[in-house]
Amino acid sequence: xxxxxxxxxxxxxxxxxxxxxxxxxxxxxxxxxxxxxxxxxxxxxxxxxxxxxxxxxxxxxxxxxxxxxxxxxxxxxxxxxxxxxxxxxxxxxxxxxxxxxxxxxxxxxxxxxxxxxxxxxxxxxxxxxxxxxxxxxxxxxxxxxxxxxxxxxxxxxxxxxxxxxxxxxxxxxxxxxxxxxxxxxxxxxxxxxxxxxxxxxxxxxxxxxxxxxxxxxxxxxxxxxxxxxxxxxxxxxxxxxxxxxxxxxxxxxxxxxxxxxxxxxxxxxxxxxxxxxxxxxxxxxxxxxxxxxxxxxxxxxxxxxxxxxxxxxxxxxxxxxx
Amino acid sequence: xxxxxxxxxxxxxxxxxxxxxxxxxxxxxxxxxxxxxxxxxxxxxxxxxxxxxxxxxxxxxxxxxxxxxxxxxxxxxxxxxxxxxxxxxxxxxxxxxxxxxxxxxxxxxxxxxxxxxxxxxxxxxxxxxxxxxxxxxxxxxxxxxxxxxxxxxxxxxxxxxxxxxxxxxxxxxxxxxxxxxxxxxxxxxxxxxxxxxxxxxxxxxxxxxxxxxxxxxxxxxxxxxxxxxxxxxxxxxxxxxxxxxxxxxxxxxxxxxxxxxxxxxxxxxxxxxxxxxxxxxxxxxxxxxxxxxxxxxxxxxxxxxxxxxxxxxx
Numbered sequence: 272x273x274x275x276x277x278x279x280x281x282x283x284x285x286x287x288x289x290x291x292x293x294x295x296x297x298x299x300x301x302x303x304x305x306x307x308x309x310x311x312x313x314x315x316x317x318x319x320x321x322x323x324x325x326x327x328x329x330x331x332x333x334x335x336x337x338x339x340x341x342x343x344x345x346x347x348x349x350x351x352x353x354x355x356x357x358x359x360x361x362x363x364x365x366x367x368x369x370x371x372x373x374x375x376x377x378x379x380x381x382x383x384x385x386x387x388x389x390x391x392x393x394x395x396x397x398x399x400x401x402x403x404x405x406x407x408x409x410x411x412x413x414x415x416x417x418x419x420x421x422x423x424x425x426x427x428x429x430x431x432x433x434x435x436x437x438x439x440x441x442x443x444x445x446x447x448x449x450x451x452x453x454x455x456x457x458x459x460x461x462x463x464x465x466x467x468x469x470x471x472x473x474x475x476x477x478x479x480x481x482x483x484x485x486x487x488x489x490x491x492x493x494x495x496x497x498x499x500x501x502x503x504x505x506x507x508x509x510x511x512x513x514x515x516x517x518x519x520x521x522x523x524x525x526x527x528x529x530x531x532x533x534x535x536x537x538x539x540x541x542x543x544x545x546x547x548x549x550x551x552x553x554x555x556x557x558x559x560x561x562x563x564x565x566x567x568x569x570x571x572x573x574x575x576x577x578x579x580x581x582x583x584x585x586x587x588x589x590x591x592x593x
Numbered sequence: 594x595x596x597x598x599x600x601x602x603x604x605x606x607x608x609x610x611x612x613x614x615x616x617x618x619x620x621x622x623x624x625x626x627x628x629x630x631x632x633x634x635x636x637x638x639x640x641x642x643x644x645x646x647x648x649x650x651x652x653x654x655x656x657x658x659x660x661x662x663x664x665x666x667x668x669x670x671x672x673x674x675x676x677x678x679x680x681x682x683x684x685x686x687x688x689x690x691x692x693x694x695x696x697x698x699x700x701x702x703x704x705x706x707x708x709x710x711x712x713x714x715x716x717x718x719x720x721x722x723x724x725x726x727x728x729x730x731x732x733x734x735x736x737x738x739x740x741x742x743x744x745x746x747x748x749x750x751x752x753x754x755x756x757x758x759x760x761x762x763x764x765x766x767x768x769x770x771x772x773x774x775x776x777x778x779x780x781x782x783x784x785x786x787x788x789x790x791x792x793x794x795x796x797x798x799x800x801x802x803x804x805x806x807x808x809x810x811x812x813x814x815x816x817x818x819x820x821x822x823x824x825x826x827x828x829x830x831x832x833x834x835x836x837x838x839x840x841x842x843x844x845x846x847x848x849x850x851x852x853x854x855x856x857x858x859x860x861x862x863x864x865x866x867x868x869x870x871x872x873x874x875x876x877x878x879x880x881x882x883x884x885x886x887x888x889x890x891x892x893x894x895x896x897x898x899x900x901x902x903x904x905x906x907x
Contacts, residue, residue: 286747293756297763411895415888417839419846420862420880427873527754531843545755546847549762557759564752572750 276577283569287562288343294561295339298554306331329355346562352555356548361559365541369563371441372540375532376525378456379463380518386468391475395510396502398480406472413469419531422462426535429458439537459536463528467521474517479510512582519575526564634824637900644896650889658705667696669703669856679872688878691864697875701882704856708838709886711772711857715837716830718776723783724826728814730784731791742788745781753778754843761849768857771844775837786829790822824901831894835887842883858883 306325317325326332330341345352351361386409394406430438440455442448447455482488483506491501530542537543541560548556638644657664667686674694682689688697730741760774794800795818803813838858845859846866858879865875 285743286750289744289747290751294759297759300763411888411891412884415835415839415891416884417842417846417862417880419843420876420883423862423869423876424880427869427876431870431873524752527752530752530754530758531847534847542755546758549758552762561751561755561759564755565750568750568752 275580276573279573279576283566283573286569287565290565291343291346291558291562292339294558295342296335298552298557299335342558351559351562354548354553354556356551356553356556361555362563364556365544365559365563368539368541368544369567371538372526372529372533372542373567374456375460375463375529375538375540376522379460379525380467380522382460382464383467383471386464387471387475391472392479392507394472394476395479395483403476406476410469410473410476413465413472416465418462418466418528419535421465422459422532422535425458425462441537441539459532459538462535463525463532466528467518467525470517470521471514474514475510478513479506482506482510485509508582512579515575515579515582519572519579522568522571522575526568634897634900638896641896641899643892644899647889647892647896650885651893654705654886654889655709658702658709661699661702661706665696665699665702667699669695669700670854672696672699679868679875681872682874682878689874691861691875692868692872697861697878700856700861701858701878704858704861704879705882705886707768707855707857708841708859708883711768711775711841712834712838712890714772715775715779715841716833718772719780719833719837720783720826720830722776723780724787724819724822726780727784727787728791728818728822731788732795732810732814732818738788741784745784748778748781749785751778754840757840757844758847758849761844766849768855771841771849774844775840779833779837779840782833783826783829786825787822790825791818794818794821824897828894828898828901831890831897835890835894838883838887838890 306322323332330338333341342352349362351365353359354361354364357364390402390406390409393402394400395403397403426438429436436454436458438458442451442455444452488501488506491505492498496504526542529538529540530545532538533540533542534546541564545557545560547553548560661669665687672695674690676694677686677690678694679692680686680690682697686696686698688701691697691700726741726745730738730745757774757778760777761770764770764773800813800817803817808816842859842862845857846862848863861879862876865872865879868875
């Protein structure tokens with residue numbers, strides 16, 4: 272097991288290197304000079320000497336590969352540089368925003384599970400019933416709607432028409448209490464959860480249906496086990512295995528989707544920072560955000576794979592044999 | 594590019610073959626000893642009610658967008674009624690007017706052209722990249738396979754919307770660049786699917802025969818391997834079109850679309866942003882259009898998935 276975890280962690284390193292290289296070259300070919308952009312927003316003019324000095328300080332005068340390698344070496348020591356825009360330390364600024372994004376992601380995943388788990392199970396257990404149709408409708412419509420547009424519809428309904436929830440709010444559990452936090456996060460998290468709830472419902476339904484048709488389930492029933500035990504003791508655990516994979520894979524989508532959702536709800540997360548930094552050509556900031564987001568994503572995926580191995584003995588067995 | 598053309602031509606074949614099967618339904622295909630693969634697929638597809646509904650919906654939408662002048666007398670760009678802005682739906686303007694007095698219904702129709710075309714082009718380009726990579730990786734195996742698939746996995750592990758935004762920032766905002774940035778980020782699915790399919794068939798006799806006949810590698814890949822992966826690719830293509838329409842709308846909403854008068858559904862959502870509280874229909878209407886279109890496309894995709902699945906046949 273430990274060998275497996277170490278192997279997965281080592282595999283993440285080349286992935287991060289390649290991703291950072293991709294982003295680095297992308298920014299390198301980007302037209303638009305960051306110094307000009309900052310100057311135009313501040314309405315300032317500087318002498319060529321000052322410009323050369325700034326370029327030197329930011330390392331813009333050095334060749335491409337040199338810049339990339341110095342970035343990698345600094346990143347390994349936890350130094351992602353300073354923001355062109357604010358002069359703040361990139362690592363600190365992104366990490367200060369990360370909790371907001373992670374909270375949004377986690378809560379929306381919980382909401383997605385709260386909807387998809389009962390609905391998917393009901394649809395499978397009462398195959399071809401009203402619940403089954405409802406699940407299918409939710410799954411197809413949920414995937415077809417733009418997530419951010421669903422968020423806007425939620426704002427129109429719950430904030431503007433009914434006045435129940437705030438459209439723009441941010442609260443933390445520690446400072447504002449749980450209820451306020453819930454009121455602030457419920458709309459953005461629900462809008463982000465929509466797509467995931469849809470795919471999960473579908474997945475849980477089909478996976479459960481498949482498992483219910485297996486011989487061991489029929490055997491458990493023929494043994495005279497109560498239906499409750501058959502479903503929760505035998506079928507459920509096995510049906511969840513493919514679902515966990517899907518949940519892991521969806522996290523990347525959630526982190527990406529959070530970019531637009533945060534924009535709509537003015538949620539102070541990493542996604543909003545990313546959009547602002549991209550429009551201002553804040554190279555160190557964009558680099559830092561993509562690198563840290565990918566690290567989070569890879570880390571969560573490793574966790575998912577480990578939990579996968581813990582739940583399914585077959586996977587442990589295979590990896591041991593190898 | 595050659596496989597791209599093939600994809601298009603096969604796609605056209607599916608609806609074109611439909612009437613023949615409908616007529617053939619009277620004599621009953623079950624009584625016939627041999628049916629061709631594509632006929633089987635079309636027959637299975639037409640049996641699926643939801644898929645057929647999706648197909649009809651899509652045909653109606655595409656027809657209305659292409660023949661937009663038949664359904665509206667307003668021009669989406671030049672007919673601006675400054676004295677008549679933000680009129681609610683109903684009355685003279687079917688779906689009202691937008692913030693500078695343009696007819697929303699006509700913008701919706703003309704905008705559909707851009708939005709649907711964007712989705713189709715993204716899917717085709719993504720398929721061209723992904724299928725080629727998948728074919729090469731699966732067919733040649735070894736180091737080539739390891740390298741290409743590692744790269745594919747890395748692309749898959751990346752929150753693709755952030756990459757798409759970064760590419761947009763690098764290239765500048767235009768509809769063409771939206772297509773490029775989405776195509777560049779949505780090919781990995783194609784690569785994986787194609788590769789797994791190639792692995793399954795590359796040791797079959799007819800591939801061996803082609804090798805013995807000393808056909809060139811590209812010829813074997815595109816003439817013998819590719820046609821056998823077509824089913825999987827068409828399904829993925831359909832679902833990618835839907836996804837690309839959604840992502841393009843997201844990028845446009847973030848302000849990544851060029852700020853020109855040319856109508857596009859995502860840009861219409863962006864235009865309606867400041868009036869969300871006062872004139873919500875400016876946001877609701879384009880979103881409904883996107884949802885219905887993507888829903889229809891996804892239903893078709895699901896129907897194709899079942900139709901291509903040999904387990905579902907007979």
